[in-house]
Amino acid sequence: MTETFRDALGAELRRMRDHKGWTRGALKSRLPFEVAEPTIGAWEHGLRGISAERLVQVCDVLGYAVGDVLARVRARMIPCGLAIDLSTAARSRLHPVRAWARCWIHEHPDRKPVVTLDPAAVGWLARLCATTPDGLVRRLAKDALLTDE
Numbered sequence: 001m002t003e004t005f006r007d008a009l010g011a012e013l014r015r016m017r018d019h020k021g022w023t024r025g026a027l028k029s030r031l032p033f034e035v036a037e038p039t040i041g042a043w044e045h046g047l048r049g050i051s052a053e054r055l056v057q058v059c060d061v062l063g064y065a066v067g068d069v070l071a072r073v074r075a076r077m078i079p080c081g082l083a084i085d086l087s088t089a090a091r092s093r094l095h096p097v098r099a100w101a102r103c104w105i106h107e108h109p110d111r112k113p114v115v116t117l118d119p120a121a122v123g124w125l126a127r128l129c130a131t132t133p134d135g136l137v138r139r140l141a142k143d144a145l146l147t148d149e
Contacts, residue, residue, distance in 0.1 A: 009046070024040045082117045097145070
């Protein structure tokens, strides 16, 4: 089951705060706006949304670029497996996808040319293609590189 946007964003906010070693109170004291600790907890548990303005401020205080945070959130929301037909991908206009597919097929000539990428792999492949995970998924679907296998 995939996470909702609020759940994924909350998990990322909690991960970033934990990485700093901060309590919710410590985060609250550093924010440039008033907020109650239970509100921070509600954000982290996906129970309450956060405005774009507040999200930017929270990310700044935690030392993360909001674009990177949103890319990780989107990657978390991708289904557990994204199946790609490498024989079709070997003709992709996306150079990193094409090169990877050709290399994989060359190294595994006896295997079926279908691989399933987890969300982290989708995120890395998206970075190589200079796009977001969501943009990569849309492009792969548009180019008929995705399969149901």
